[in-house]
Amino acid sequence: MNTIQTLAVSALPVIFAITLHEAAHGYAARHFGDPTAWKLGRISLNPLRHIDLMGTIIVPAVILLISAGGMLFGWAKPVPVDFGKLRRPKQDMLWVAAAGPAANLVMALAWALLFKVMIGFPETLYSEALREMAKVGIGINGVLMLLNLLPLPPLDGGRIAVSLLPPRAAWKFSQLERWGLPILLALLFFGGLDRILRPLLNVYFSLLTSLFGFY
Template identity: 80%
Template sequence: MNFIQTLAISALPIIFAITLHEAAHGYAARHFGDPTAWQMGRISLNPLRHVDLVGTLLVPALILLISAGGLLFGWAKPVPVNFGNLRRPKQDMLWVAAAGPGANLAMALGWALVLKFAIGSPEFAYAEALREMALVGVRINGVLMVLNLLPLPPLDGGRIVTSLLPHRAAWKFSQLERWGFPILLALLFLGVLDTILRPLLWLFNSLIRTLFGF
């Protein structure tokens, strides 16, 4: 499969995985009392409202090209959340943060169902393309879910940890947020991030295979 074919098949699951992750944060924030994202028109299932030219389109395309389809990564425009507006800021932060990875889990399960259908159905014109698209959907959502659950601010996992810690420890831990992205980049370039993610993704994929009988 050439790059153009890989890009065409991967585009839909990648865009939805990245953008609906952000939309889920907005829905959860509104539910728990913060209307910021809703007032800015960011609570939407329309991917165009969340697409970031660089993070949603250019970076995933370049990574697909460089890795020959072996790696997927990207981001969308972050949904604005004012945690101070939440009814119980510290406790509700957990649910707002968990909504993004939760959306990725739901999409991974949905794509796994599509894959099960495509594998079990008689061959048809686009059967192979559908199988490949479903595989990408499971893979990208698994990566985004596991990556975002790492306990490092400003990742969702970091906000979940902040929510669970006592107030003083939570405040100190949250100070890591300014260094979160540089730390993540350092882990990526040093190969540590791959070492951390690989066994977690293996476990996730094993659970998917067990659940759906692949």
């Protein structure tokens, strides 16, 4: 595919993977007692409410073009969550944090099902485009799910770890949050993130292949 075609088939799965991840946090937070995101209109399936111009559009597009479609990375406007307003802040933090990766898993399964269905369709530009879109959806949701489950604050996996650790250890571990982004960027630029995620992604793709019978 050329550059325009790559962007065209990638736009929808990338935007929804990023924005619905954030919306899921808002839904979970409201369910467990924090209405902050709801009051700000951020609990919505409308991607426009979650799009960050730089993180959702410009950065993913540039990375997609530079890598010739081989890499995707981006972010949405973080959904505001006041953990102090949750009914059981420490325990409920786990479910609020896990909601984002769970949304990515559901979307990955949906894209995988679409890919499976389109394999059986006659070879047309329409079926080819949907297969390519589904492949992007499977990939980006897998990356976002596994990346966010890494036990590094402020990633979702870091918040899950804080929720599970004893209070004193949780407080000490949460202090890493101020260094979370620099650590993540260092891992990204020096190849550490690829070495961590690649084996996990291999397992992820193998499980989807087995589940849906891809060949």
